[in-house]
Amino acid sequence: MTEWTYATQWESVAKAVADKPAIVQQDNVMSWREFDEAANGLAEYLVQSGLGRQAKVALYARNCPEYLVGTYAAFKASLVPFNVNYRYGNDELLYLFENGDAEAVIFETVYAERIDAIRSRLPGVKRWIAIERPGFPLPGWAVSYADIRPCENAPTGNGPRRSEDLMFIYTGGTTGMPKAVMWQQGDLIGKGGYGANPLLGLEPMKGPEEAGDRAKAMPIPVRMLIAPPLMHGTGLLSAFAALSVGGTVLLNRPDHFNAIETLDLAEKWQATWMIIVGQPFAQPLLDALDAEPGRWNLQSMLFFTSSGAMWNEENKRGLLRHMPQAALMDAFSSSEALGLGSSVMTSADTVHTAQFALGEDCAVFDEEGRRVEPGSEIRGRVAVGGFIPVGYYKDPVKSAATFIEIEGRRWSMPGDWALVNADGSLTLLGRGSQCINTGGEKVFPEEVEEALKRHPAVVDAAVCGMPDPRFGERVAAVASLKPGMSADPMELVDHVRGELAHYKAPRHLLCVEKVPRAPNGKMDYAEVRRMVTEAFAINQP
Structure with missing residues (x-):
């Protein structure tokens, strides 16, 4: 039986194109x-530190080579890497490390002080491995990543690698708490067609050891510029795709996204592929290109791929004015459901915003579990079968709600609603839940509402998403106060920032006499949006 693992593929590539x-x-x-x-070297260190087969390794870093080395090392030693959102506050980090059963944490010293505040409550972590950054000294309780020496041979501990070896992708849950999507490596590689790629003229491989020969014979060089964070599935899985064909991963500076620096990097390295997350990345890129047309030679750019946030038609047209040779690919996916749909726009073809071709092995089901017929105007949930995750780690209830058996087979159905047009394409309607997507980051109203209600003056709160021209959505809220108490809206916003990641804090907050609820006690989010829209004169799409 062929065992499909990333480490075996990448080792084959490393032997074939060692100096690339x-x-x-x-x-x-x-x-x-x-x-x-x-x-x-890192894999051997982790094994010698007592991490057994499928022990968990947390990656708590911004975009950097060490992030991908840490992931590769975990794969080599049959360990389970998982992503940590570096924007999280202390309580969120504590939850993540505990929920993920982390036995090793690879982190930048930028975050050492934050870790130190919770470290005593994490007895299960055997090794803290610090990536040193200028101005942030190595803490005494951590080992320096730089002191772990490279070596020629892969570790032999933890037994042979298997297709069932896991990796986790942490994503938000409907309760507001992150959930670890459990992917088997064999399923992820199978989802990618075992290396097949029609865009690059590649047929499926028979085994992972063929990756090296393929890398030497690539018809089109893959120099992939990954603009979004590796801590999210879009960035990380894109890097996997580039590495698996022997490509080169191009990374910006880690501290922020800068469109001019990104375009400079693309030109310098003749990038052939760029990964973005919708409008938050695409609009600054277009603004820079429009401001200085002709400054950058981007003739090498063949593909743009976006996933995770809306990307409008006007922006796509603008980018194609500067790169008429490129194909702009909009992927409709989530961490637990890859390949739900896609759209491709070129200079010759226009695709409207939120219009997607249904992915292979995908379907749309109504609330009774029946397939939605094209042109029926019946709303349904989009599902994908075939290679899908095992479930959510340590969450059987959420797993049962998302990974559903219909028509005698198992589907992943994360909650995206759509109409099936007469031609079989999808018009995406959004999540059935009230999930807010702000610049590719998921914000769940319940989590922010609970944070607001922990303020001593707040009796009730409601949170919703409102349109934002750059980030897709912004967080807005209404709050009612306890009788006789007062609080300034900015005081409440600062309270949320003290408890949660800053991007989850409301951009708009309105104090009201009573938070609107339906007679059954459920939140009336439509009325919440109306109140916020009127109070802050937000333009609706």
């Missing part, structure tokens, strides 16, 4: 040989 750049960030160019040997 694997990862580039500013002046730091890491060859495939260096990438492989750094991962060997």
